[in-house]
Amino acid sequence: MDSRKIIKAIIGAGIVLLFSCSPTRKNSMSPTFAANPVVAHRGAFKKNSFPENSIASLKEAIRLGCTGSEFDVRMTADDSLIINHDPHFNKLEIERASYAELGQYKLSNGEKLPTLREYLLAGLDGNKLTRLVLEIKPSGIGKERGKLIAERSVALVKELNAAPMTVYISFDYDILKRIVELDPKASTQYLNGDKSPAQLKADRIDGADYHFTVFKKNPGWIEQAKKNKIILNAWTVNDAATMDWLLANGFDFITTNEPELLFERAKLSPIISGN
Ligand code: MG
Numbered sequence: 400m401d402s403r404k405i406i407k408a409i410i411g412a413g414i415v416l417l418f419s420c421s422p423t424r425k426n427s428m429s430p431t432f433a434a435n436p437v438v439a440h441r442g443a444f445k446k447n448s449f450p451e452n453s454i455a456s457l458k459e460a461i462r463l464g465c466t467g468s469e470f471d472v473r474m475t476a477d478d479s480l481i482i483n484h485d486p487h488f489n490k491l492e493i494e495r496a497s498y499a500e501l502g503q504y505k506l507s508n509g510e511k512l513p514t515l516r517e518y519l520l521a522g523l524d525g526n527k528l529t530r531l532v533l534e535i536k537p538s539g540i541g542k543e544r545g546k547l548i549a550e551r552s553v554a555l556v557k558e559l560n561a562a563p564m565t566v567y568i569s570f571d572y573d574i575l576k577r578i579v580e581l582d583p584k585a586s587t588q589y590l591n592g593d594k595s596p597a598q599l600k601a602d603r604i605d606g607a608d609y610h611f612t613v614f615k616k617n618p619g620w621i622e623q624a625k626k627n628k629i630i631l632n633a634w635t636v637n638d639a640a641t642m643d644w645l646l647a648n649g650f651d652f653i654t655t656n657e658p659e660l661l662f663e664r665a666k667l668s669p670i671i672s673g674n
Contacts, residue, residue: 606630
């Protein structure tokens with residue numbers, strides 16, 4: 400073998416090694432996310448007094464390098480997907496109002512009420528490290544409408560090529576099961592805290608994203624999740640002591656209104672979480 404061939408062989412082996420070293424994931428096209436457990440709840444809003452669920456709070460979570468930024472999706476009466484936590488926006492019931500009616504009002508920083516399309520596009524722009532944690536709120540009108548919100552959300556995520564960046568979460572188990580039917584590679588986490596990790600695995604749900612007190616009451620679920628390769632996430636954790644407890648227990652993610660504090664606690668923790 401001449402020297403050029405040897406160099407080519409070394410480069411080839413290096414490339415194979417580089418790709419074989421990336422952590423195992425569901426989708427080989429998945430990006431490499433920030434290696435920290437910090438999920439900003441409704442974006443990183445608090446320190447800068449941004450509105451919750453605003454594009455400003457999403458951009459701040461990305462700027463901080465959070466591994467995820469969470470937001471809430473609802474659907475208007477005329478089937479527009481929009482970002483808002485509460486069922487009402489400026490006294491209008493979102494599910495009973497049109498997008499045009501809702502759009503008369505701005506967020507407190509002057510932003511317009513974001514659509515899911517606008518929010519995803521903002522979250523994809525220049526972002527390689529922060530997961531887009533998309534919560535689908537159950538519909539107050541009925542279960543079927545909740546599933547319709549899931550279907551429309553999955554279709555939009557696919558259209559925008561956002562699937563590798565997206566994690567779906569919901570309190571409604573049927574919404575998550577519908578998402579898995581529509582996209583078996585979709586990353587999903589359940590919020591309501593009433594299913595064991597073994598049950599989640601049986602239903603092909605990837606993660607237990609429960610209120611932290613659920614794990615305190617059922618400490619066996621932490622080991623059960625690890626054995627079943629179920630992702631561990633806890634909400635909404637805003638104090639150092641609880642953050643430290645979750646970090647010591649090797650939680651993959653912690654959802655918080657205080658991402659800056661969680662970064663500090665994670666640095667002090669001997670266990671490296673994330674991914
Ligand atoms: Mg939420």
